[in-house]
Amino acid sequence: MKTEVLKLLKEYDGYLSGQEICQRLGVSRTAVWKVIKQLQSEGYQIEAVRNRGYHLTASTDVLTEAEIRSCVKGELMGCRVVCYEETDSTNTRARALAEEGAPEGTMTVAERQNAGKGRRGRSWSSPPGSGIFMSLVLRPDIPPSQASMVTLAAAVAVARGIRQATGVQAMIKWPNDLVLSGKKICGILTEMTTELESIQYAVVGIGINVNTEEFPQELSGTATSLFLETGSSWKRGPLVGEVAMAFEDCYRLFLASKDLSLLKEEYEQHLSNLNRQVTVLDPAGSYGGICRGITNDGQLLVEQEDGKVRQVLSGEVSVRGIYGYV
Numbered sequence: 660m661k662t663e664v665l666k667l668l669k670e671y672d673g674y675l676s677g678q679e680i681c682q683r684l685g686v687s688r689t690a691v692w693k694v695i696k697q698l699q700s701e702g703y704q705i706e707a708v709r710n711r712g713y714h715l716t717a718s719t720d721v722l723t724e725a726e727i728r729s730c731v732k733g734e735l736m737g738c739r740v741v742c743y744e745e746t747d748s749t750n751t752r753a754r755a756l757a758e759e760g761a762p763e764g765t766m767t768v769a770e771r772q773n774a775g776k777g778r779r780g781r782s783w784s785s786p787p788g789s790g791i792f793m794s795l796v797l798r799p800d801i802p803p804s805q806a807s808m809v810t811l812a813a814a815v816a817v818a819r820g821i822r823q824a825t826g827v828q829a830m831i832k833w834p835n836d837l838v839l840s841g842k843k844i845c846g847i848l849t850e851m852t853t854e855l856e857s858i859q860y861a862v863v864g865i866g867i868n869v870n871t872e873e874f875p876q877e878l879s880g881t882a883t884s885l886f887l888e889t890g891s892s893w894k895r896g897p898l899v900g901e902v903a904m905a906f907e908d909c910y911r912l913f914l915a916s917k918d919l920s921l922l923k924e925e926y927e928q929h930l931s932n933l934n935r936q937v938t939v940l941d942p943a944g945s946y947g948g949i950c951r952g953i954t955n956d957g958q959l960l961v962e963q964e965d966g967k968v969r970q971v972l973s974g975e976v977s978v979r980g981i982y983g984y985v
Contacts, residue, residue, distance in 0.1 A: 660684060660857075663684055664684070664698070667684075668713060670780070673714060677713065678712075680712075680935065695707065702718070720788070721896070722768050722769075723742055731904070735764040736766065736904070739765060741766070741767050742767075745770065746772060747773055747774040748774050749794040750862050752794070752861040753864070761796050763797055766796075768899065789870045789884070790866060791867040793865050800858075802857065805918070809861060811957045812910060812913045812919065813863050815922050815925050816905040817847065819909075820904070820906070821837070821867070821898070823905065827885060827889060835978050839888045844867065844888075845866060847863065847956075863906075867898070868882060870884065870885070892937075919953065926953060933950055934957070935952075936950075939976055948961040951968060
């Protein structure tokens with residue numbers, strides 16, 4: 660009921676009477692009063708005026724189940740929300756829930772991770788109260804060979820969600836990092852469990868640097884945050900809601916085509932590498948060229964000096980000026 664009361668207060672411009680809340684939700688005045696007290700204890704500034712009702716004047720930057728559910732407007736992503744004050748990794752928690760049969764769209768969110776995961780086994784900095792650490796459970800009916808495209812679809816969704824919530828235009832560094840001013844603002848990690856030639860479930864983890872004011876010395880040259888780029892603090896709940904809604908749309912487009920053909924144009928509009936010199940770090944030997952976009956299955960197109968276009972399936976791509984790469 661807390662989520663429903665919070666939604667009503669957010670949607671109503673002015674005072675909402677306790678009687679109207681009772682009638683809309685079919686609960687008692689006492690139940691409403693208890694929920695108001697709970698919300699106030701969580702940091703929501705709610706005025707209670709006799710004979711007028713309740714008015715939400717300000718809300719704190721919290722990531723509670725009620726806050727997130729009040730911000731999520733889609734039908735699938737966020738159908739179930741599980742929040743943690745602190746956990747090892749939202750991906751780990753989401754995988755555990757998926758093993759227990761959690762439905763597609765289940766979301767795990769944490770204020771702090773003590774064992775956050777990045778690509779290639781790297782750790783992900785997860786200080787409390789400053790970032791978004793969220794994971795989504797998916798159960799796509801696709802072969803494992805197509806799962807990597809879900810990560811690129813997620814990158815489009817995060818870029819769209821950040822723009823909708825803040826007006827900031829983040830760019831994508833292929834395949835799935837998001838950058839601002841040449842520094843990383845978001846990382847995305849997809850993990851999956853398979854059975855024969857099918858996916859039992861996949862988990863997409865998203866980490867966004869939102870209100871981080873400073874980074875450890877070893878990260879300060881490569882990482883940034885929305886706060887550092889704009890000089891403003893941002894409420895994380897609405898941003899989670901926008902990302903979830905954007906991902907729901909991108910995921911459905913991906914499932915409709917079973918590739919990135921319906922998202923390719925939007926992806927390339929955000930591709931920081933597009934028409935720029937890149938260096939492909941390949942175990943078989945590095946080479947350079949000009950990035951010409953992606954294929955429908957997410958491979959990077961690199962045009963070499965001789966005009967030959969190579970399709971890059973794996974390996975890291977360096978772009979001049981990003982992360983200090985040359």
